[in-house]
Amino acid sequence: xxxxxxxxxxxxxxxxxxxxxxxxxxxxxxxxxxxxxxxxxxxxxxxxxxxxxxxxxxxxxxxxxxxxxxxxxxxxxxxxxxxxxxxxxxxxxxxxxxxxxxxxxxxxxxxxxxxxxxxxxxxxxxxxxxxxxxxxxxxxxxxxxxxxxxxxxxxxxxxxxxxxxxxxxxxxxxxxxxxxxxxxxxxxxxxxxxxxxxxxxxxxxxxxxxxxxxxxxxxxxxxxxxxxxxxxxxxxxxxxxxxxxxxxxxxxxxxxxxxxxxxxxxxxxxxxxxxxxxxxxxxxxxxxxxxxxxxxxxxxxxxxxxxxxxxxxxxxxxxxxxxxxxxxxxxxxxxxxxxxxxxxxxxxxxxxxxxxxxxxxxxxxxxxxxxxxxxxxxxxxxxxxxxxxxxxxxxxxxxxxxxxxxxxxxxxxxxxxxxxx
Numbered sequence: 001x002x003x004x005x006x007x008x009x010x011x012x013x014x015x016x017x018x019x020x021x022x023x024x025x026x027x028x029x030x031x032x033x034x035x036x037x038x039x040x041x042x043x044x045x046x047x048x049x050x051x052x053x054x055x056x057x058x059x060x061x062x063x064x065x066x067x068x069x070x071x072x073x074x075x076x077x078x079x080x081x082x083x084x085x086x087x088x089x090x091x092x093x094x095x096x097x098x099x100x101x102x103x104x105x106x107x108x109x110x111x112x113x114x115x116x117x118x119x120x121x122x123x124x125x126x127x128x129x130x131x132x133x134x135x136x137x138x139x140x141x142x143x144x145x146x147x148x149x150x151x152x153x154x155x156x157x158x159x160x161x162x163x164x165x166x167x168x169x170x171x172x173x174x175x176x177x178x179x180x181x182x183x184x185x186x187x188x189x190x191x192x193x194x195x196x197x198x199x200x201x202x203x204x205x206x207x208x209x210x211x212x213x214x215x216x217x218x219x220x221x222x223x224x225x226x227x228x229x230x231x232x233x234x235x236x237x238x239x240x241x242x243x244x245x246x247x248x249x250x251x252x253x254x255x256x257x258x259x260x261x262x263x264x265x266x267x268x269x270x271x272x273x274x275x276x277x278x279x280x281x282x283x284x285x286x287x288x289x290x291x292x293x294x295x296x297x298x299x300x301x302x303x304x305x306x307x308x309x310x311x312x313x314x315x316x317x318x319x320x321x322x323x324x325x326x327x328x329x330x331x332x333x334x335x336x337x338x339x340x341x342x343x344x345x346x347x348x349x350x351x352x353x354x355x356x357x358x359x360x361x362x363x364x365x366x367x368x369x370x371x372x373x374x375x376x377x378x379x380x381x382x383x384x385x386x387x388x389x390x391x392x393x394x395x396x397x398x399x400x401x402x403x404x405x406x407x408x409x410x411x412x413x414x415x416x417x418x419x420x421x
Contacts, residue, residue, distance in 0.1 A: 007046035009125055013132060014071050015042060018093030020144040025153040026080040038074030045070045068094060081153050089153050092204060095197040100135040102190035104128050109187050152208050166200060280307030282318040290326055298342055299333060305348025309355050312420045321395045324388035325414055329361040332412060336362050357416040367412060372404035
């Protein structure tokens with residue numbers, strides 16, 4: 001075995017494993033040039049350590065930890081995410097590399113490619129070159145896809161650091177101890193290392209899900225608080241507008257203006273006095289507020305039903321549920337070229353203990369549904385888009401119901417089902 005060749009192969013394997021989790025992350029400018037530099041620096045670091053480091057368990061530990069640290073810094077140089085997020089992803093990559101290494105070790109114990117030698121590459125090196133790509137592809141399409149879809153590379157939490165140190169200890173420390181006691185390369189050590197790393201990766205995945213749910217809950221809680229504030233502001237604003245409207249009507253009667261001018265002024269301000277009354281205060285405020293500005297755009301908003309049927313819901317939940325639904329509908333109809341289809345219909349009815357709400361609007365383009373929920377195509381940097389639908393789903397579940405969307409041609413229907421407790 002050529003120690004220098006083994007060190008270089010080890011570093012390249014590490015970088016490729018780390019890219020499984022990091023490649024979807026935001027990249028720094030001149031990424032490929034940076035990546036090339038990272039590979040050169042990482043492989044160049046192999047020559048800093050003399051080959052004699054392979055002869056001692058403690059110096060091996062220093063060697064592998066140091067080379068891993070170099071790859072972490074190099075990945076941070078390539079990707080525009082926090083250092084601790086890079087560290088967490090690199091540690092996951094290290095675990096994958098360690099698993100692949102010990103799978104190849106098991107294949108060696110089984111006699112696979114035992115006699116293959118080519119130039120500076122011994123049988124172990126060749127097994128790694130042949131089998132690592134297949135093992136990495138399995139992780140790429142499983143954990144790599146999970147990391148991409150959940151943007152794990154953006155999440156930081158101190159608990160990830162604890163898990164990271166545990167995985168590094170498993171990958172490097174325990175294997176070195178096995179070498180010290182003469183157990184290196186045995187089937188038992190390889191199986192133990194593979195199992196330990198897989199368990200560590202599973203714990204990391206579970207922790208990512210926990211952190212993601214915590215972040216979502218915090219975001220939804222923030223949105224609900226903001227919506228409650230918005231409701232209070234809207235209620236005061238509408239009350240003020242109505243007072244000013246009625247005061248203006250009285251003043252017009254006292255002014256000596258021609259009748260036609262008086263009527264023209266009344267027509268211009270009439271919309272501000274048309275407060276919608278459904279029987280539910282929160283719904284009244286929301287519909288009146290939207291009617292004030294939607295009428296200026298030419299969007300028709302209609303409501304059929306008895307808002308009193310929603311009396312079992314809190315004011316904040318009514319405002320948030322219908323507010324998010326109307327916002328989504330308005331966003332959709334604005335994109336419709338035929339202005340005659342700028343219509344949003346809300347129909348509420350109750351049967352026994354169930355209250356159903358249908359919110360329909362026209363749309364243009366395509367809408368993808370997953371389990372009856374629209375799949376957002378907007379990027380995260382456009383704000384809280386996507387959380388509105390999650391907020392509605394959670395509110396419906398809170399009242400023993402659910403939401404379900406359907407598409408009929410160019411008509412979108414959002415059905416909300418609620419149970420009166």
